[in-house]
Amino acid sequence: MNLTVFALTGAALVGLGVYGLIARVHMLRRIMAFNLIGSGLFLFFGAAGARGVGLDPIPQALIITGIVVALSASALAVGLVVALARSSGTACLPDEAGDT
Amino acid sequence: MTALISWLVLPLFAALAAIALPSRARLPAALLGVGLTVVASIWLTIEVWNTGAVTVSLGGWRPPIGIALRADGLGAALGVMTALVMVAVALAARHELAAKVAGPRIGFGFWPLMLLLWAALNAVYVARDLFNLYVGLELITLTAVALVAISGKAAAIAAALRYLLFALAGSLLYLAGVVLTYAAHGTLDISLLAARTVAPGDALALGLMTAGLLVKTALFPFHVWLPPAHSAAPAPASALLSALVPKASLLILLRIWFEAMPELATPMTQSALASLGALAVIWGGVLALLQSRLKLIVAYSTVAQLGYIFLVFPLAGGDGAAQPWAAGAWTGAIFQMLAHGLAKAAMFLAAGIYIAAIGSDRLGDMRGLARALPMTGFAFALASITLLGLPPSAGFTAKYLMMTAAFASGQWAWALVPAGGGLLAAAYLYRPLSAIFARDTALTPRPIPWAWQTVPLVLAALSVALGLLSSIPFEFLQIGRPEQAAEGL
Amino acid sequence: MSLVLDMALCALILGVGLATVAGHGVFRAVIFFITYGLLLAIGWARLGAYDVALAEAAISAGLTGVLLLAAHGRLRRLRAAEEAPLRPNLPAALVATGIALALGWAWFALPDPTAPDLTAALPQSGVGNPVTAVLLNFRAWDTLLEAIILLAALIGLWMLARDRAWDNPLGLRYHARAGGVMASFGRVLPPIGLIFGIYLVWAGAEMTGGAFQGGTVLAAVCLVSIMADVLPAPRIAQPAWRLALVFGPGVFLLSGVAGAVFAQGFLALPPELAKPAIVTIEAALTLSIAVTLVLLVIGPPDEGGQDA
Numbered sequence: 001m002n003l004t005v006f007a008l009t010g011a012a013l014v015g016l017g018v019y020g021l022i023a024r025v026h027m028l029r030r031i032m033a034f035n036l037i038g039s040g041l042f043l044f045f046g047a048a049g050a051r052g053v054g055l056d057p058i059p060q061a062l063i064i065t066g067i068v069v070a071l072s073a074s075a076l077a078v079g080l081v082v083a084l085a086r087s088s089g090t091a092c093l094p095d096e097a098g099d100t
Numbered sequence: 101m102t103a104l105i106s107w108l109v110l111p112l113f114a115a116l117a118a119i120a121l122p123s124r125a126r127l128p129a130a131l132l133g134v135g136l137t138v139v140a141s142i143w144l145t146i147e148v149w150n151t152g153a154v155t156v157s158l159g160g161w162r163p164p165i166g167i168a169l170r171a172d173g174l175g176a177a178l179g180v181m182t183a184l185v186m187v188a189v190a191l192a193a194r195h196e197l198a199a200k201v202a203g204p205r206i207g208f209g210f211w212p213l214m215l216l217l218w219a220a221l222n223a224v225y226v227a228r229d230l231f232n233l234y235v236g237l238e239l240i241t242l243t244a245v246a247l248v249a250i251s252g253k254a255a256a257i258a259a260a261l262r263y264l265l266f267a268l269a270g271s272l273l274y275l276a277g278v279v280l281t282y283a284a285h286g287t288l289d290i291s292l293l294a295a296r297t298v299a300p301g302d303a304l305a306l307g308l309m310t311a312g313l314l315v316k317t318a319l320f321p322f323h324v325w326l327p328p329a330h331s332a333a334p335a336p337a338s339a340l341l342s343a344l345v346p347k348a349s350l351l352i353l354l355r356i357w358f359e360a361m362p363e364l365a366t367p368m369t370q371s372a373l374a375s376l377g378a379l380a381v382i383w384g385g386v387l388a389l390l391q392s393r394l395k396l397i398v399a400y401s402t403v404a405q406l407g408y409i410f411l412v413f414p415l416a417g418g419d420g421a422a423q424p425w426a427a428g429a430w431t432g433a434i435f436q437m438l439a440h441g442l443a444k445a446a447m448f449l450a451a452g453i454y455i456a457a458i459g460s461d462r463l464g465d466m467r468g469l470a471r472a473l474p475m476t477g478f479a480f481a482l483a484s485i486t487l488l489g490l491p492p493s494a495g496f497t498a499k500y501l502m503m504t505a506a507f508a509s510g511q512w513a514w515a516l517v518p519a520g521g522g523l524l525a526a527a528y529l530y531r532p533l534s535a536i537f538a539r540d541t542a543l544t545p546r547p548i549p550w551a552w553q554t555v556p557l558v559l560a561a562l563s564v565a566l567g568l569l570s571s572i573p574f575e576f577l578q579i580g581r582p583e584q585a586a587e588g589l
Numbered sequence: 590m591s592l593v594l595d596m597a598l599c600a601l602i603l604g605v606g607l608a609t610v611a612g613h614g615v616f617r618a619v620i621f622f623i624t625y626g627l628l629l630a631i632g633w634a635r636l637g638a639y640d641v642a643l644a645e646a647a648i649s650a651g652l653t654g655v656l657l658l659a660a661h662g663r664l665r666r667l668r669a670a671e672e673a674p675l676r677p678n679l680p681a682a683l684v685a686t687g688i689a690l691a692l693g694w695a696w697f698a699l700p701d702p703t704a705p706d707l708t709a710a711l712p713q714s715g716v717g718n719p720v721t722a723v724l725l726n727f728r729a730w731d732t733l734l735e736a737i738i739l740l741a742a743l744i745g746l747w748m749l750a751r752d753r754a755w756d757n758p759l760g761l762r763y764h765a766r767a768g769g770v771m772a773s774f775g776r777v778l779p780p781i782g783l784i785f786g787i788y789l790v791w792a793g794a795e796m797t798g799g800a801f802q803g804g805t806v807l808a809a810v811c812l813v814s815i816m817a818d819v820l821p822a823p824r825i826a827q828p829a830w831r832l833a834l835v836f837g838p839g840v841f842l843l844s845g846v847a848g849a850v851f852a853q854g855f856l857a858l859p860p861e862l863a864k865p866a867i868v869t870i871e872a873a874l875t876l877s878i879a880v881t882l883v884l885l886v887i888g889p890p891d892e893g894g895q896d897a
Contacts, residue, residue, distance in 0.1 A: 002595045006636060007696045009599040013606050014276070015689025020610035021269065022681035026672035027261065028615050028657060028664070032622045035653060036606055037272050039629055039645070041279050044692060046636050048283035052702035055637050057719035059282065061728060062231050064644045064720070065735045066275070068801055069238050072742035073268055074653050075885040076242055078660040079746040080249065080261040082888070085669035087254035092672075093265075094258050105846070105855045112737065112842055116835040119744065122828060158730045160853040164705040166727050203752045208825070209744055216741050223734065235734045239741055246745030252752065276688075280695050286703035300698040304691055 007047035013040030025096040027081040031074055038070045103147045104154050104171050107140035107179065108222055115215035123199065123208070130211040134190045137218065141176075141183040145576075148176045153580030163289030168228040170291075172580025174354070174434055175225040177573060178347060181438045182221050185343050185445040188559045189214065192449045193336040195552045196456060202334070206250055210337070213250070217243040217340060224348045230278045230288040230309075230360075233352050234271065237316065241267040244345050247337040248329045256332035263329040266315055266322065270349070273312030280305035293360040306361050309352075310373075316349035319410065320380035323403045327387070330402065331395040335452025338395060342402045343445035347437050350409060354433075357417060358582045370413040377410025378517045385524030394454065394461040394532050398447045401528065404521060405440045405487060408502065409433045411514050415505045421582070425508035431577050432501025435570070439494035442563035443486035449556040450480045454536075457545035463531060467538040472545045475553040477536045482560035484529045486567075489522045494566035595635060602628045615670055619657045626650025639797040640720045643789075647805040655812075655886055715863020717795040724799065725867045729856045733845065736838045736874055739881045743834070747825060750889035758822035760887030776819060782810035790875045794864065800837075800871040804878030811883045825890065830880065837877025841870050 013036050020033030042063045049059030085091045114133020118126050147154055153172040162168065171179070193214070199207025220239035227233045245267065249260035282288055284299040318326040330342045357365060384404030391397045414420070415429030453476045454469060455461050470477030486495040499518035506515035566573065605628060608621040626649040633642035664670040707719060707727075714722035724732045786806035793799035814820040823830045844866060848857035858866050 002592055003636075004696065005592070005595050005599050006632065008693055009602060009632075011689045011692035011696065012603055014692055015685040016603070016606050016610050018688050019678075019681050019685035022684060023675060023678035024610065024672070026615055028660060029610070029618060029672065030265065032609050032618060032657065034268055034272065035622070035649065036609065036625075038275070039626075039649060041272065041276055042641075043629070043632065044696070045279045045283065046633065046638055046641060048279070048696075048699065048702070049704070050636055050638075051699075052704050056286075056702075056704040057707065057723050058705065058728075060638050060641050060720045061723035062282075062731075063638075063641050064724065064799070064801060065231075065235065065731050067641075067644045067648050068735050069235065069738055071648050071653055071656075072242060072738045072885075073238065073264070073271075075656055076245060076742045076745045077261070077264055077268075078656050079749045079888060080245075080257060080264060082660055082663045082667075083249070083257045083749040084254075084261055085664050085667040087257055089667065089669060091664050091669040093262055101854070102849070105849050109842055109846060109855075112838070115737075116839050116842070119740070120828070120831050120835045156854060158854070159726060159848070159856040159858065161710065161727045165707060165710050167730050203755070205748065205750060205752050205755045209748045212744050213741070213748075216737060216744075219737070220734075232728075232731055232734075235731050235738070239734060239738050242738060242741045242745055246741070246748050249745070250748045252749070257749070276692070280692075283695075283699055283702075286705060297700075299700045301695040304695055 003047045003050055007044050010040045010043030010047065013037070013043065016040070025092045027077070027084070027091050027093070031077050031081070035070055035074060038066065042066055101154060101156050103140060103144040104156055104169065104226065107137065107144050108219065108226075110137045110140055111215045111219040111222065115212045115219065118211040118215060123204070126208070126211060127194065130215060131190060131194070133215055134187060138183045138187055141179045144171055145176045145180050148173060148579055149576060163229065163292055164287035167232050168289060168291070169226040170228050170580065171226045173577045174351070174580070177434065177438060177577055178225050178351065179222060181441045182218065182344055184559065184562060185339065185441055186214070186218050188445060188449060188555045189336045189339050191555045192339075192452060192552060195549060196336055196452055197334060205252075206334070209246070209250060213243045213246050214340065217247070217344075221344055221348055225351065228290045230281060230290070230356075234275055234278055237274070237348065237352070238271055240345060240348055241271065241316075244341055247341060248333045250337060251332065251334055253332065255328070259325075259328040259332040263325045266325040270312040270315030273315065274309050275312070277305040277307070277309030277312065280308070290355055290360045294362070298363065302361060303364055306356065306364050309356055313349045313353045314376070317346045317353065317406060318403060319376050319406065320383050320403065321376075323380065323384065326403060327396055327399040330399040331393065335395070335448050335455060338399070338451075339445040339448035342399060342448060343441040346402070346406055347441060350406070350437065354412070357413065358421070362417065362421060362582065365413070365417045367414070370417050373410050373413040374514060377407040380404060380407030380410075381517055381521040382524065385521060385528055388528035389524070389531075392463055394451045394463060394466065395448070397528060397532055398444065398451060401487060401525065402440075402444060404525065405436070405444070408436050408498070408518060408521060411502050411506070411517060414511055414514060415502060415509060420509055423509065425505040427578065427581070428501045428508075429505035430581065431574055432498045432505065434577050435494055435498035435501065435566075435573070438573070439486050439498055439563050439566060442559050442566065443483040443495065446479055446483040446556040446560035446563065449559065450476045450483070453548055453553060453556065457548055458543065463535045466532070466535045468536075468540060468543055469545065470536045472543055473548060473553065475557050476548075479556040479560040480536060481533060482557070482564055484533060486560070486563040487529065488525045489518060492567045493564045494570065495563070497567045497570045598628065598632055598635065602632060611675055613674075615672055616661055619654065619661055622657065623650050623654035626654065640718070640799060640802070643797060643802045647802050651809070652805060652882060652886065659886065659888070713860045713863070715858060715860060715867055718793060718797070721793050721799055721867070725870060726858055726863060729841075729845070733838065733841050733856075736841065736878065739878065739885075740834060740838060743881050743885055746885060747889050751892065754890045754892045756824065756826060757890040757892065758824050759884060759890050760822060776817065779810045779814050779819070782806055782813075786810065786875070786879070790871050791868070793871065794868060800874040801878055804875045805882060807875065807879035808882035808886070811879060812886060815883070815887065822887070823884065830884070833880040834877055834884070837874035840873035844870055
């Protein structure tokens with residue numbers, strides 16, 4: 001039962017992240033939304049890996065790898081957002097920046 | 101096995117060396133790495149040819165505990181195509197992106213990024229583990245995005261950011277499918293998954309992974325990020341991005357649909373994928389027709405050319421996989437991947453030469469350039485023959501095989517796609533060709549070293565020659581083909 | 590009782606996650622995001638996944654949070670930190686709800702759990718912590734590629750520098766007041782952090798910890814030292830920094846090749862040598878991860894504190 005709570009929280013976090021990714025145009029928000037989706041998926045995964053007898057270490061290892069990959073992607077994305085703001089004065093993509 | 105491991109680790113070692121070594125030793129180290137990796141890829145191909153698919157359990161741990169690698173005909177063939185493109189790009193970049201021409205920043209960064217991309221592509225070509233494929237895809241994404249942004253121009257930064265946005269969304273969708281697959285089956289190994297008991301969530305997992313990979317492959321309607329990204333990069337980087345990067349996600353798509361979960365394919369989903377491919381052929385072609393810059397035309401043509409490959413789903417998948425025509429359709433699709441890779445790299449490298457010569461890739465500025473740079477004009481024309489699918493090029497072989505399979509299987513409607521796409525390609529390639537080969541000219545382009553000019557020409561010639569010698573690769577591509585399809589031969 | 594606790598925790602996580610997406614102002618969203626990561630780390634501890642909890646707190650909340658805060662500061666100077674207010678977006682809501690419901694359905698449709706049987710393999714792995722065994726032995730190829738990804742992100746980030754700034758020190762210049770809080774902090778914290786970071790790597794073999802978690806702590810130490818002017822800001826042209834970046838992946842790769850030459854295959858570790866080999870690889874990786882993370886946070890070379 002406790003696991004179901006975590007798994008459904010994970011699913012809801014994915015939904016929240018997807019909403020943020022589509023509905024928000026500021027790129028820092030979108031980077032955060034990506035991380036919400038990723039961590040939601042991982043929470044679901046972790047809950048699934050805890051269902052058997054004892055904790056399955058493989059999902060945990062994959063999640064740690066996934067967290068580091070997400071950090072790498074976030075770092076490059078953040079750098080690109082700052083570079084975009086420096087070159088064009090906005091942190092939103094060209095065709096979406098109109099309503100800022 | 102030694103060949104497979106060398107082929108994986110050599111580009112990694114070379115990339116680390118290119119980062120750590122001082123600037124004067126960087127280029128020799130990178131070029132040495134390129135040369136050694138090419139040798140390793142040929143060695144691997146010979147080994148696969150002689151002994152069949154090469155399988156390795158990394159660290160001695162067999163799946164589901166460890167990760168297995170398997171070099172089959174498909175993986176090794178893509179590996180050789182990648183090696184050819186990488187050599188060509190390295191030789192062109194030596195002129196075009198040298199530190200004294202492009203500045204110390206690009207002179208430093210291009211080499212490790214190119215070598216890391218190569219390592220990641222090789223890792224994906226042979227990976228048998230869905231999560232390992234995810235890690236490989238992410239390495240490809242980060243290096244590819246960096247290559248888009250490397251020019252530093254505002255348009256390139258925006259294109260790179262948009263690309264990263266789509267690529268990460270694709271990665272997360274794929275990852276969601278991977279999570280569901282492990283949660284249901286306790287393994288991520290493609291061969292073990294093929295033997296699993298189907299779970300109710302499998303269709304959702306397959307759907308999520310497919311959606312993510314389609315975004316990464318830029319299949320219509322997820323293609324909007326591709327043309328700006330591929331055209332904003334410097335030409336050698338564009339060649340890598342267009343010729344190689346979409347092939348990795350496409351390969352994973354083939355692996356999960358034909359090897360891991362073939363029983364989930366239904367005629368409807370297969371037709372849906374092929375229909376998107378057909379729309380990509382049309383839409384990419386029409387938009388290529390409307391562009392006035394050479395690199396954008398070539399980039400939109402990638403959207404169209406990738407579309408053909410999706411015909412493989414109805415022609416070689418599902419219930420039809422055991423039919424005799426499936427082998428032809430499968431091989432045709434892979435031929436298209438190989439032919440497009442060589443020809444597209446040749447086109448972008450030719451575009452790079454023109455940009456270096458006249459500082460522009462607007463069709464209006466390029467009139468009559470073939471007179472000053474005939475080899476490059478010839479290279480572009482040869483590559484066009486492959487993209488058009490004219491005999492004797494490999495593009496022709498690909499289309500011929502797919503059309504034959506379409507008729508043999510009674511799905512003749514799919515044969516219209518290569519036929520119509522060829523006409524569209526003739527239309528959008530006519531404009532750059534007619535500009536380059538125009539008679540009126542008063543151009544005085546900057547001189548281009550002879551060694552640089554031969555690079556795209558050799559690649560384009562190879563894309564044609566692959567069609568002339570198609571019987572050897574045809575047999576090679578059957579090595580390690582998915583079991584149930586191979587039985588039909 | 591524990592169910593109520595978990596439900597409360599999850600409700601809090603969801604609430605803070607919602608604030609990150611829908612709350613007003615980018616800066617506040619970043620603060621919520623960091624809080625979110627810390628709460629999630631508690632969630633991981635509740636699930637018994639302590640290694641993940643540590644990684645979540647250190648990497649997702651800590652480092653990603655610092656990256657976002659630093660970026661927000663730069664965007665504010667560039668007048669790009671403002672955003673349009675959130676308007677209700679029906680298509681986005683439908684897609685989001687659809688995906689969340691699909692995942693929720695998939696949870697209830699999962700067949701009985703099957704996990705690979707590691708009982709025979711674990712004693713051969715050389716380490717007592719099964720997560721470390723998976724990361725550095727069973728699935729070492731993933732971990733090697735992951736370390737390479739971190740490096741690729743840094744090279745990519747450096748490509749965003751301006752050409753004329755390429756030879757400058759990395760990042761914006763920080764100036765700590767002599768005798769101020771930052772300066773004394775920068776002298777006191779590093780030794781403590783250093784010991785804690787090395788402990789995490791060492792402990793990771795048997796208990797909770799590991800190269801990525803330990804590397805993050807060491808990175809924090811290094812960052813504080815640079816901000817407090819104890820360490821000079823690095824430059825790309827300095828070979829020692831570049832060598833430190835590739836050292837860990839290089840050692841990992843070489844040990845993998847040694848496995849192919851002397852043992853059963855690429856990345857293979859003979860059981861009797863596995864423990865020292867893993868500790869060596871982890872130590873080397875930790876150094877490189879720490880340096881890579883430091884350089885990712887301080888960013889590409891910049892033009893003397895002026896962004897515009």
